Amino acid sequence: MHQDNTPSLEHEILSPLIQRSISFLKEDLAIQVISENIDIILPNKIKLKKNTAMLGTGGNVQVLISMGYDDALLAQVVEAFLEGEAIEEDEREEIQESVSCEVVNTIVGNALKNPLDGTTLSITPPILISEAKSLFKQKSSQIAAATITTEFGEMLVTVVGPKELFSQTFNFKEL
Amino acid sequence: MLHILVVDDSLIIRKNIKKYITNLGHAIAGEAKNGSMAIEQCKELNPDLITMDITMPDMDGIEAVKQIREFNKEVNIIMVTSHGQEEMVVSALKAGAQGYLLKPINEEKLAQAIANIYEDYTQELDDELLDDEFLDD
Numbered sequence: 001m002h003q004d005n006t007p008s009l010e011h012e013i014l015s016p017l018i019q020r021s022i023s024f025l026k027e028d029l030a031i032q033v034i035s036e037n038i039d040i041i042l043p044n045k046i047k048l049k050k051n052t053a054m055l056g057t058g059g060n061v062q063v064l065i066s067m068g069y070d071d072a073l074l075a076q077v078v079e080a081f082l083e084g085e086a087i088e089e090d091e092r093e094e095i096q097e098s099v100s101c102e103v104v105n106t107i108v109g110n111a112l113k114n115p116l117d118g119t120t121l122s123i124t125p126p127i128l129i130s131e132a133k134s135l136f137k138q139k140s141s142q143i144a145a146a147t148i149t150t151e152f153g154e155m156l157v158t159v160v161g162p163k164e165l166f167s168q169t170f171n172f173k174e175l
Numbered sequence: 176m177l178h179i180l181v182v183d184d185s186l187i188i189r190k191n192i193k194k195y196i197t198n199l200g201h202a203i204a205g206e207a208k209n210g211s212m213a214i215e216q217c218k219e220l221n222p223d224l225i226t227m228d229i230t231m232p233d234m235d236g237i238e239a240v241k242q243i244r245e246f247n248k249e250v251n252i253i254m255v256t257s258h259g260q261e262e263m264v265v266s267a268l269k270a271g272a273q274g275y276l277l278k279p280i281n282e283e284k285l286a287q288a289i290a291n292i293y294e295d296y297t298q299e300l301d302d303e304l305l306d307d308e309f310l311d312d
Contacts, residue, residue, distance in 0.1 A: 024279075028279045078187075081187050081191070082187075083191070083194075085190075085194065094186055095186060095187055095190075097186075098185050098186035098187040098188075099187050101185060102185045102187055102188060105185070105230065105257065105278075106257050106278045106279055108257075109230075109256065109257020109260050109278065110257050110278075119262065120260055120261065120262040120263065122263075123230060124230075125184060125230055125231060125232045
């Protein structure tokens with residue numbers, strides 16, 4: 001929980017995503033994370049990685065979550081998913097897209113609960129943002145982002161949501 | 176040997192589950208990437224078992240289970256989902272699924288999920304046989 005006890009995008013949503021991302025990379029994919037002390041930033045604009053997958057949460061907490069990878073990291077994640085199985089070169093791109101989407105789906109599904117009542121957050125099927133560019137903050141929105149550095153390159157985790165997740169009376173804000 | 180239909184919108188997950196099924200000595204009945212396709216494939220292929228993803232475009236796994244149960248009460252269904260989506264698993268079990276499998280998936284988890292269902296099934300058959308024996312007596 002945030003220091004002033006106000007639920008926030010970075011603490012209630014992004015922090016658990018970072019923790020689960022790190023454990024997923026290390027334990028499930030055997031990819032070494034260089035540092036586990038991750039800084040969270042709240043930028044007005046953020047440049048996304050070329051290989052980025054995104055999904056949304058539904059219900060009471062509606063945010064967009066994206067995860068993007070450097071080329072070498074994505075290649076290693078794909079290899080880990082394939083478990084040593086060879087693939088045809090013409091199916092590599094489709095496999096990479098599928099893996100990008102599956103990682104964000106699994107991490108978000110594993111990591112997120114409704115911060116107030118602990119219930120499940122529904123999630124949309126992930127989509128791939130091909131040749132992803134940048135996200136810009138709008139008046140009523142907020143961006144929170146963190147970069148996880150691994151032995152194969154960076155993973156960028158980004159959350160976009162309303163400025164205040166909840167009202168001061170702890171009812172959900174109308175979005 | 177079971178004939179298994181694999182339903183998931185993710186190509187990599189379908190690919191891995193099919194590999195595990197083959198390694199475990201079962202047969203792949205077919206594959207589908209959304210709930211609507213799963214229903215059609217189930218009608219056409221009449222599998223013994225379905226692995227069914229929950230979050231899919233067009234029609235999700237829970238709705239697919241409900242619709243499959245309208246015409247097929249026999250097929251066993253294992254839901255595939257993430258940790259943290261337990262409420263959806265409960266909905267799927269209420270709709271008629273027999274078990275679930277938590278992502279990330281591996282061969283051991285799939286083998287255990289299948290064993291859980293077919294151990295129950297074997298026990299049911301044993302119970303029925305015992306009942307028959309008592310009735311014969």
